[in-house]
Amino acid sequence: MATLLILNILWQVSVLAIVTIGLAVVFGQLRIMNMAHGELVMIGAYAPVMTSLLGLPGYANIVVCLVTVGLIALLMERLVIRHFYGRAFDSLLATWGLSILLRETVELIFGRGYQSVPQYVPGTFSISGTDYPLYRLVVMAGIIPIFAGLYIWYRKSKIGVEIKAMVENPSLAQACGINTSRLSAGCFIFGALTAGVAGLLLAPTIRVEPMMGLDYLIRSFFSLVIGGLGSFEGLFIGVGIIAGAQSTLGALFNQTYGYLFILILSIVFLWLRPDGIYRRS
Amino acid sequence: MNNRFLISIFSAAFSAVMLAGAAFAEVKIGVLVPDSGPAGLFGPSTRHSAQLAAAEINAAGGINGEQIELVFADVGVPPAEAVQAALKVWKAEGAEAFIGMHDSAVREALTGLFKGGVPYVYTPVYEGGACSEGLYVTGETPSQQLAPVIPFLMKKEKVRKWYLIGNDYNWPRDTNALARGYIDDAGGEVVGEEYLPFTVAEFDSSLQKIRQSGADGVLITLVGGASVGFNVAFASFGLDQQAIRLGTLIEENTLAGIGADNANRLYSSAGYFSAIKTEAARDFATSYSEMFGEDAAPLNSLGQSAYDGLMLLAKLGNSAGSLQVAELEKVAEGISFESPRGTGTLTGRHVAQTIYLANGTGGTFDITASFDSVASAEACP
Numbered sequence: 001m002a003t004l005l006i007l008n009i010l011w012q013v014s015v016l017a018i019v020t021i022g023l024a025v026v027f028g029q030l031r032i033m034n035m036a037h038g039e040l041v042m043i044g045a046y047a048p049v050m051t052s053l054l055g056l057p058g059y060a061n062i063v064v065c066l067v068t069v070g071l072i073a074l075l076m077e078r079l080v081i082r083h084f085y086g087r088a089f090d091s092l093l094a095t096w097g098l099s100i101l102l103r104e105t106v107e108l109i110f111g112r113g114y115q116s117v118p119q120y121v122p123g124t125f126s127i128s129g130t131d132y133p134l135y136r137l138v139v140m141a142g143i144i145p146i147f148a149g150l151y152i153w154y155r156k157s158k159i160g161v162e163i164k165a166m167v168e169n170p171s172l173a174q175a176c177g178i179n180t181s182r183l184s185a186g187c188f189i190f191g192a193l194t195a196g197v198a199g200l201l202l203a204p205t206i207r208v209e210p211m212m213g214l215d216y217l218i219r220s221f222f223s224l225v226i227g228g229l230g231s232f233e234g235l236f237i238g239v240g241i242i243a244g245a246q247s248t249l250g251a252l253f254n255q256t257y258g259y260l261f262i263l264i265l266s267i268v269f270l271w272l273r274p275d276g277i278y279r280r281s
Numbered sequence: 282m283n284n285r286f287l288i289s290i291f292s293a294a295f296s297a298v299m300l301a302g303a304a305f306a307e308v309k310i311g312v313l314v315p316d317s318g319p320a321g322l323f324g325p326s327t328r329h330s331a332q333l334a335a336a337e338i339n340a341a342g343g344i345n346g347e348q349i350e351l352v353f354a355d356v357g358v359p360p361a362e363a364v365q366a367a368l369k370v371w372k373a374e375g376a377e378a379f380i381g382m383h384d385s386a387v388r389e390a391l392t393g394l395f396k397g398g399v400p401y402v403y404t405p406v407y408e409g410g411a412c413s414e415g416l417y418v419t420g421e422t423p424s425q426q427l428a429p430v431i432p433f434l435m436k437k438e439k440v441r442k443w444y445l446i447g448n449d450y451n452w453p454r455d456t457n458a459l460a461r462g463y464i465d466d467a468g469g470e471v472v473g474e475e476y477l478p479f480t481v482a483e484f485d486s487s488l489q490k491i492r493q494s495g496a497d498g499v500l501i502t503l504v505g506g507a508s509v510g511f512n513v514a515f516a517s518f519g520l521d522q523q524a525i526r527l528g529t530l531i532e533e534n535t536l537a538g539i540g541a542d543n544a545n546r547l548y549s550s551a552g553y554f555s556a557i558k559t560e561a562a563r564d565f566a567t568s569y570s571e572m573f574g575e576d577a578a579p580l581n582s583l584g585q586s587a588y589d590g591l592m593l594l595a596k597l598g599n600s601a602g603s604l605q606v607a608e609l610e611k612v613a614e615g616i617s618f619e620s621p622r623g624t625g626t627l628t629g630r631h632v633a634q635t636i637y638l639a640n641g642t643g644g645t646f647d648i649t650a651s652f653d654s655v656a657s658a659e660a661c662p
Contacts, residue, residue: 004492008485112322113579114509114538116644122542124519133517205517206482207509207538215482250486255477256449258486 003130005251011136012243014143018198020220020239021150022191028229029167029187030085033092036076036099037220038213039106040192043069044199045208046106048117058120061200069196072102073189081188082181086170099213107210117203139201151232163187167230219243222266228276237277241265307350308343308604310335310594311376312587313367313391315383318357319505322534326584327382328353329573333565334591336572344598352376356383360390367391371399377604380404380590382583385411385452392416397606402594404586406530406551408455409659412630415606417597417613419589419625419632421582423456424658426529426550430638431463433650434548438525440498442472444491446511447502449476456502456529459658472496481507484514491520501528509538516543531641532581541644549646552622554639555580556646565621589620593627623653629660 023037047065048058056064076098084091121138124131154160165173166180174180198216206212219242227238242262249258269276312331316324331351339348354370356363363383370376371394378400381388388403388411395401397414409422434440443464447453453476461471472494475487491499503511508531515521521543531539531549539547555566565588569580578584596618601608617626623635633656639646 004489008489012483012485111578113534114506116538116540116542118540119517119542124517131519133519135517205513207506207513209506209509209538211506212482215480246483247485251489254475255481255486259478259480 003128004132005247007127007130007132007136008251009244009247010140012247013240014140015198015202016219016223016239016243017147017236018143018201019195019216020223020235021147022194022198023217023220024191024224024229024235025194026188026191027088027224028231029163030081030184031088031091032081032084032188033088033095034191035092035096035217036102036213037095037191037195038215038217039099039102040069040073040195040213041199041202041216042208042210042213043072043102043106044196045117045203045206045212046110046115047196047200048203049110049115049208062197065196065200066193069192070189073192074185076192077185077188082184085184103210103213110210112210115208117208119204133205135204147232154232159183159186219246219262222262224276225266225274226269226276228278231278234276234278308345308347308378308598309350309352309374309376310591311367311370311374311379312351312353312591313356313363313370313379313381313383313387314353314587315357316353316355320384320583321357322505323382323581323583324355324357325578326581327587329569329577330580330585330588331380331591333569333572334588334595337568338591338595344595344604345602349595356381356387360386363387364390364394367394371395378402378594378598380587380594382587382590400594400597400604400606400609402590404590405583406586408452409631409657410661412661414610417593417627417630419593419634420586421529421552421634421636422631422657422659423452423459423529425552425634425636425655427456427460427463428658429636429652429655430527430548430550431460432467433638433652434498434525434527435464435467435469437649438498438546440525441469442494442496443469443498443500444473444475444494444496444524445471445500445502446473446475446477446487446491448504448507449478452504453502457500460500469498477503477507479507482510484511487511488514488518488520491515492518492523495523497524499524499526501526502530503528504530505535506538508535512539512547513543516545521545521547532583533579533646534581536641536644536646537579539641539644544641544644547641548649549639549641550636551582551639552634552636553580553582553585554637554646554648556639556648557621557637557651558648559621559623561619561623562621585621589618589622589625589632592618592620593625593632597627626654628656629662631657631660633657 026032026034044065048061051061051064121135123134125134162178223238223242226241228234245261246258314324314327335349335351352370352374354366381403382405392413400415402417404419406421445457525546527548529550597609598604600612625632625634633654636652636655637648638650640649
């Protein structure tokens with residue numbers, strides 16, 4: 001049974017990591033507290049529903065997801081978000097409004113009911129006598145190279161350097177010929193697209209309905225509070241603590257304790273160590 | 282010119298009187314539905330079912346010869362706000378009776394408001410035991426959904442070890458307290474009992490406990506989204522091979538969210554399913570889609586319950602010759618009414634009714650068995 005617990009923890013960490021990465025980029029780099037992040041996850045999860053409504057084959061899911069979420073993110077950025085860069089609290093209110101708008105729009109188009117998304121990879125796989133959902137194993141295996149790639153890209157690429165420059169000193173970055181407006185927009189859309197892909201990946205494993213985004217926003221936000229903003233290391237520390245603690249306490253005692261622990265931990269961190277565990281130098 | 286002016290004044294006044302007269306000849310009935318909030322999903326089907334009932338009651342002559350008019354109010358809000366909404370319909374709009382499809386917290390607040398001053402029919406599935414004057418309950422209670430179904434399933438599916446899982450509030454706890462008795466009586470045992478907060482969206486640790494417990498039956502009293510999430514995860518772990526599932530609040534929307542892939546050996550027990558094949562149920566479904574279109578909100582036990590509520594109210598009102606609570610109380614006990622569910626009989630303010638067991642395998646319900654005239658053990662003395 002230890003195998004099962006470890007796999008469950010790994011799965012929860014992976015899920016939280018793919019959901020949180022976009023929030024970390026947008027919050028950490030652009031200082032936009034994107035309350036509509038969960039709704040972008042939700043729209044990503046609706047991609048298979050849209051694909052089947054459009055009569056497209058299953059592999060078009062990813063295209064439908066990227067196009068829909070990308071367009072929505074572009075509109076959000078151009079019309080609202082760009083006026084709020086660097087104003088964390090104002091952006092919180094603005095994106096909260098946007099989150100309601102997105103939820104209501106989805107409800108208007110697809111209705112309030114639950115949507116069912118067929119399993120992409122059905123079946124279970126036996127690991128040392130424990131049956132585990134095959135799809136989860138595939139996703140976990142796929143996430144590691146994606147995150148490694150992102151990490152290296154952010155460290156080594158020119159865009160990574162430009163983002164860091166923009167975050168440190170926007171006017172100087174602009175003076176050096178960096179198009180910060182386009183770079184911020186790119187950052188925001190990138191964050192939104194990762195949220196959409198997270199939704200698409202999670203869709204067959206969870207409930208899909210207009211209100212689902214809230215579940216993901218809160219735990220992602222707590223992960224950032226605990227781990228600290230602006231680095232991959234902080235992200236993984238936060239995600240590991242939140243998801244690990246919840247799974248372990250849930251398995252040993254019950255889920256209420258797991259949830260309580262996360263809340264207490266977050267409050268303690270906000271109070272005593274608001275920069276999180278991993279501080280950026 | 283003068284004459285024509287007078288004539289216009291007269292005819293205007295006359296039509297106003299006529300209109301007022303017509304309005305007076307209608308009985309207003311408040312229908313309390315969840316348009317917003319967690320149960321908002323059931324708002325449209327509840328409204329439609331109530332409208333269909335009103336159309337049928339009016340076509341049959343109304344209540345005591347007067348046509349009925351429905352006044353809807355949203356009670357998918359906290360109890361204090363629901364009370365305000367109901368008060369407005371009662372005092373300002375002049376409703377003479379109420380039908381309610383909402384949670385128990387709102388019901389408790391409303392019985393405190395009405396205090397037997399106006400008849401009130403409460404229609405959804407609930408935990409039982411509500412016994413105020415002027416309150417009549419049409420919904421299924423846990424004893425009705427479980428007493429005939431648990432022994433039947435244990436025999437049919439050779440289930441012995443049950444795991445009970447629900448959200449953490451009184452309906453699941455009351456249901457499971459009763460279930461323990463029925464499981465004992467049928468020679469089974471309970472190998473686990475667990476309650477999850479409403480905020481829980483991942484069920485891995487519960488599924489791990491279910492696997493370890495060796496349960497071959499799982500009784501689910503999780504509600505709405507939690508039920509969908511749990512059942513999806515349950516099937517992904519292949520636990521559908523280990524255990525059958527029985528839910529007492531898995532209706533058509535929840536099953537649609539669970540999906541065909543994840544519904545293997547998933548049973549549901551309720552007083553209504555859109556899959557019921559009796560003539561009454563088929564006629565009802567036909568009228569529903571004729572009136573509201575093929576794309577109307579899908580029928581389900583909660584939404585449909587509003588129809589039963591109005592049918593019972595009409596029967597009570599017509600038998601008593603009035604909608605005064607004192608008169609209704611005299612005729613209420615033992616009164617019967619017809620609905621798509623079958624024949625319902627009011628016994629101790631609750632309705633003894635047919636209970637259906639449906640199998641959701643394949644993603645749509647299929648009626649496995651029906652149990653006639655199941656009385657509620659939670660009825661009032």
